[in-house]
Amino acid sequence: MLLNRSNSGKRWRVRPDGPGKVTGSMAYLTDFSAEGMLYGRVLRSPHPHARIKAIRTERAKELAGVHAVLTAADVPGLNRFGIAVPDQPVFCEDIVRYIGDAVAAVAADTAELAALALELIEVDYEVLEVVDDAERALAPESPQLHPQGNVLHRSAYCAGEAQRGFECCAHIVEETYCTPRQMHTYMETEGGLFVLGEDGRLNVYAPTQHGFMDRMQLSRILAMPQADIRIVSSPIGGSFGGKDELNVQPYGALLAIASNRPVKIHNSRWESVRAGLKRHPMKITMKTGVDGNGKLIAHQVSIIADTGPYATLGAEVLRFAVEHVIGPYRYEHIKVDGVSVFTNNGMSGEFRGFGGNQAIFALEGQLDRLAEKLGIDPWMLRLRNMRMPDDAGPFGQPIAATEGAQQVWQALQASRLWQERASAGMGSSFSATTSEEPWISIGYGAAFTMHGAGLGVGIPDPAGGRLTLAADGRIEAVFGYEEFGQGLLASLEQMLIEQFGFAASDIRMIIGDTDVVPDSGSTTASRATSMLWKSLQNLRPMFQAKALEAASRLLALPAAKLRLGEGGIWQQEEQMLLLTYADLAMYSKERISCTTRFHFPTSPVDRVGAHFLYTYSAVAVKISVNRLTGRVRLLDQYHAVAAGPVINPQGFLGQIEGGSSMALGFTLTEEAVMENGLYLTKNLDTYLVPTIAEHRGTVEVEPIEDLPDFDQYGPRGIGEVGSVTLAPAIASAVHAATGVRISKLPIQPELLQLQDIESFLQRR
Amino acid sequence: MSLDQYAAPAVHLMVNGQDMTIDVAPSKRLLAILREELGLTGPKRSCEIGRCGACIVLVDGAPINACLAMAYQCAGKHITTVEGVAQEGEGELDPVQRAFLEEGGFQCGYCTPGMVITVKALLSHTPDPNEDEIEEALSGNICRCTGYGGIKRAIKQAVKWRNGY
Ligand code: FES
Ligand code: FES
Numbered sequence: 001m002l003l004n005r006s007n008s009g010k011r012w013r014v015r016p017d018g019p020g021k022v023t024g025s026m027a028y029l030t031d032f033s034a035e036g037m038l039y040g041r042v043l044r045s046p047h048p049h050a051r052i053k054a055i056r057t058e059r060a061k062e063l064a065g066v067h068a069v070l071t072a073a074d075v076p077g078l079n080r081f082g083i084a085v086p087d088q089p090v091f092c093e094d095i096v097r098y099i100g101d102a103v104a105a106v107a108a109d110t111a112e113l114a115a116l117a118l119e120l121i122e123v124d125y126e127v128l129e130v131v132d133d134a135e136r137a138l139a140p141e142s143p144q145l146h147p148q149g150n151v152l153h154r155s156a157y158c159a160g161e162a163q164r165g166f167e168c169c170a171h172i173v174e175e176t177y178c179t180p181r182q183m184h185t186y187m188e189t190e191g192g193l194f195v196l197g198e199d200g201r202l203n204v205y206a207p208t209q210h211g212f213m214d215r216m217q218l219s220r221i222l223a224m225p226q227a228d229i230r231i232v233s234s235p236i237g238g239s240f241g242g243k244d245e246l247n248v249q250p251y252g253a254l255l256a257i258a259s260n261r262p263v264k265i266h267n268s269r270w271e272s273v274r275a276g277l278k279r280h281p282m283k284i285t286m287k288t289g290v291d292g293n294g295k296l297i298a299h300q301v302s303i304i305a306d307t308g309p310y311a312t313l314g315a316e317v318l319r320f321a322v323e324h325v326i327g328p329y330r331y332e333h334i335k336v337d338g339v340s341v342f343t344n345n346g347m348s349g350e351f352r353g354f355g356g357n358q359a360i361f362a363l364e365g366q367l368d369r370l371a372e373k374l375g376i377d378p379w380m381l382r383l384r385n386m387r388m389p390d391d392a393g394p395f396g397q398p399i400a401a402t403e404g405a406q407q408v409w410q411a412l413q414a415s416r417l418w419q420e421r422a423s424a425g426m427g428s429s430f431s432a433t434t435s436e437e438p439w440i441s442i443g444y445g446a447a448f449t450m451h452g453a454g455l456g457v458g459i460p461d462p463a464g465g466r467l468t469l470a471a472d473g474r475i476e477a478v479f480g481y482e483e484f485g486q487g488l489l490a491s492l493e494q495m496l497i498e499q500f501g502f503a504a505s506d507i508r509m510i511i512g513d514t515d516v517v518p519d520s521g522s523t524t525a526s527r528a529t530s531m532l533w534k535s536l537q538n539l540r541p542m543f544q545a546k547a548l549e550a551a552s553r554l555l556a557l558p559a560a561k562l563r564l565g566e567g568g569i570w571q572q573e574e575q576m577l578l579l580t581y582a583d584l585a586m587y588s589k590e591r592i593s594c595t596t597r598f599h600f601p602t603s604p605v606d607r608v609g610a611h612f613l614y615t616y617s618a619v620a621v622k623i624s625v626n627r628l629t630g631r632v633r634l635l636d637q638y639h640a641v642a643a644g645p646v647i648n649p650q651g652f653l654g655q656i657e658g659g660s661s662m663a664l665g666f667t668l669t670e671e672a673v674m675e676n677g678l679y680l681t682k683n684l685d686t687y688l689v690p691t692i693a694e695h696r697g698t699v700e701v702e703p704i705e706d707l708p709d710f711d712q713y714g715p716r717g718i719g720e721v722g723s724v725t726l727a728p729a730i731a732s733a734v735h736a737a738t739g740v741r742i743s744k745l746p747i748q749p750e751l752l753q754l755q756d757i758e759s760f761l762q763r764r
Numbered sequence: 765m766s767l768d769q770y771a772a773p774a775v776h777l778m779v780n781g782q783d784m785t786i787d788v789a790p791s792k793r794l795l796a797i798l799r800e801e802l803g804l805t806g807p808k809r810s811c812e813i814g815r816c817g818a819c820i821v822l823v824d825g826a827p828i829n830a831c832l833a834m835a836y837q838c839a840g841k842h843i844t845t846v847e848g849v850a851q852e853g854e855g856e857l858d859p860v861q862r863a864f865l866e867e868g869g870f871q872c873g874y875c876t877p878g879m880v881i882t883v884k885a886l887l888s889h890t891p892d893p894n895e896d897e898i899e900e901a902l903s904g905n906i907c908r909c910t911g912y913g914g915i916k917r918a919i920k921q922a923v924k925w926r927n928g929y
Contacts, residue, residue: 022870187906187907188810238909654868658911660911690911690912692912696899
């Protein structure tokens with residue numbers, strides 16, 4: 001059944017954070033201000049690679065109204081940050097390695113004064129040779145950016161003997177795929193407010209996807225106990241992975257401490273572009289062979305990822321890509337080699353899809369090309385090679401068995417859009433329609449994926465939360481997760497209502513404040529909804545038992561006769577409210593509070609990063625190509641998503657539609673262009689994210705909720721899967737429409753423009 | 765030293781129905797006046813070049829990018845920010861806001877103040893817009909989260925309510 005408001009009935013709910021958002025009354029952390037607040041600014045390197053010879057800050061310090069000017073010498077603790085490996089300087093001491101590298105920071109009475117102070121800081125640089133290409137960075141003669149050289153990480157996987165496998169293949173396809181440096185483009189740029197309390201504790205109000213990780217990193221930088229730092233991190237105006245790593249926090253914190261005044265930093269868009277993370281540009285070369293029946297025999301892949309100057313999660317993204325270039329298919333022989341390379345380009349890091357976007361674009365491109373060689377329908381080739389429910393995962397690891405792959409394949413096959421393709425008689429051959437505009441060609445395409453959730457084997461991935469009956473009778477649900485728009489609060493509220501029987505007015509949700517929430521792990525990797533669900537599964541019997549026992553004592557009725565309900569404790573059979581939560585809280589002697597802690601489920605192997613839970617999706621699209629301009633328009637899209645039960649219908653639909661929109665940009669228009677380590681795209685006039693004009697077509701989302709009876713894992717993540725399957729589907733449709741194979745994103749219109757339009761029109 | 769201090773003549777404005785006189789440089793951006801001087805943080809700062817629409821407010825009923833408009837250009841004008849929208853409708857929320865709320869026309873919500881204002885302006889002169897008119901009106905409002913699906917559904921719903929069907 002398609003997901004929409006009318007099919008969802010009462011389960012379609014107004015989000016708890018909605019009223020504040022539509023009225024503008026909800027303050028984001030970058031809306032905060034404080035009395036006596038200063039404005040912080042960061043001086044960043046104008047060069048992608050240079051040696052710092054001298055920094056002179058005297059003139060800036062002398063400027064009236066400037067309260068702090070800081071450089072590397074002023075960092076009391078570790079002058080480095082990085083979630084996985086702390087190798088990024090807070091302030092560079094001797095070498096700058098990209099144009100976002102920080103050299104100094106100031107705090108002043110006004111934003112104008114802070115800008116002026118930056119100009120008064122003099123830095124002498126000796127410009128060094130720029131390493132702006134990941135492949136050339138691997139050459140021995142290339143300048144080496146780190147003591148370890150230019151290789152951040154290598155990741156490989158091998159099963160069978162690919163070389164020998166190719167000898168038995170009837171058809172082999174070799175292709176190199178390139179993907180762009182995509183920018184998250186959250187509408188709220190990085191920023192926040194930093195306040196040193198009278199008690200000496202530091203209060204950080206700044207978006208992040210894992211408050212406790214920020215607290216740990218800041219404590220390392222500031223040489224301050226973690227207990228003295230409070231991170232308030234929600235609500236957030238979009239993140240998509242981009243705010244998981246530290247950004248302005250070290251500067252805001254250091255400036256607030258140095259000036260002993262509240263400090264606000266809010267990046268301009270250009271500063272966000274130059275300093276912020278992007279999706280790793282990848283070059284993926286694949287050689288894939290099938291036998292005469294279309295059975296995949298051998299698959300050989302090499303991946304080169306441009307990770308930029310510092311580690312952040314570059315190694316983890318690469319491992320994810322290595323897993324997802326194998327994907328949902330069975331092969332006899334696999335060989336994958338990946339390398340993540342340091343360059344002087346922009347920082348690459350975590351971004352929705354996490355390396356899957358690039359990998360799946362390439363892998364699905366191979367399937368399409370093989371189908372053409374075999375002369376069979378590309379969608380049928382997927383079926384012929386698809387994993388079976390009990391098959392191992394891409395790395396041969398045990399995974400949670402579901403029929404997701406089959407389910408989404410079937411659903412797409414039966415979808416209105418794919419039926420339309422069949423009746424239009426458009427197989428894989430290219431074709432065109434519309435007599436009024438004969439230069440418009442229409443094509444249909446589809447792609448298929450399995451996308452892992454959670455951080456994977458070998459990485460701490462804790463989860464958990466707390467339910468407490470507060471003194472005022474509210475049921476407090478306390479979790480260390482963040483709300484960046486995905487609808488986490490709405491999902492949590494809906495589960496509490498549907499699974500516990502509470503009314504919305506009984507509930508108080510508390511997230512995003514390290515002083516009061518437990519560490520529930522990070523809000524990344526499509527994991528939070530699954531972990532909320534599992535937490536509530538664990539908490540429900542405990543909370544119910546405690547609450548009903550306490551009520552039973554107060555009411556002198558057996559607990560078995562009572563149940564939790566709206567407003568309080570109800571009599572099991574008769575529809576009668578016996579005791580409000582407020583009275584229960586007031587009169588009960590013992591505190592009703594339960595906690596759960598557990599680890600995200602992982603596969604019992606020692607392959608670092610291997611996943612255990614996957615979401616499956618199949619996407620079909622209909623596009624048009626204007627053969628005069630080369631412009632591609634997305635007319636219609638269908639998404640089948642097998643992710644277990646739909647927790648929040650509005651949120652689910654929004655995640656798939658929104659993820660798909662991001663993928664549309666990745667496919668058609670988005671690229672943060674760099675030349676010699678400098679960004680040529682500095683703002684939203686040249687960096688083109690999809691607008692409403694690109695979204696005229698219809699979108700159908702069909703969730704497949706069935707899980708095997710034995711499944712204990714409930715809802716799978718859907719935050720990323722919407723963003724990974726659209727690009728290859730569009731590439732496939734473009735081929736169907738024009739006969740042109742796409743191997744580089746974003747699609748270059750020039751490739752689709754007809755040189756000889758006259759004879760093309762005559763032929764029609 | 766601050767540029768603001770050179771000339772700060774009084775600018776007279778009407779913001780969300782309230783008369784006010786503020787001392788600011790004539791070149792000060794309306795967005796900074798609203799957010800920093802008046803504490804109206806509904807209008808958001810994002811691109812500051814007039815591309816994204818997060819900062820849009822009504823100036824004498826027309827949607828204007830507050831990140832570009834300067835104080836002197838707003839002198840004597842009526843400014844409506846998202847905070848002032850609800851007061852103009854009946855009940856608590858404007859129908860446009862209610863439609864965004866019920867249809868899920870937002871996720872992170874950062875674009876929403878600008879979206880609500882833009883849609884309100886659109887419906888004020890085009891009560892039953894077709895797809896081209898919606899595209900035209902909203903082409904200066906970027907939403908990174910929703911893919912515009914919920915926003916389009918919200919506009920449809922708001923049109924229905926407004927027109928009583
Ligand atoms: S901030 Fe004004 S248009 Fe983007
Ligand atoms: S809801 Fe996040 S930008 Fe529109």
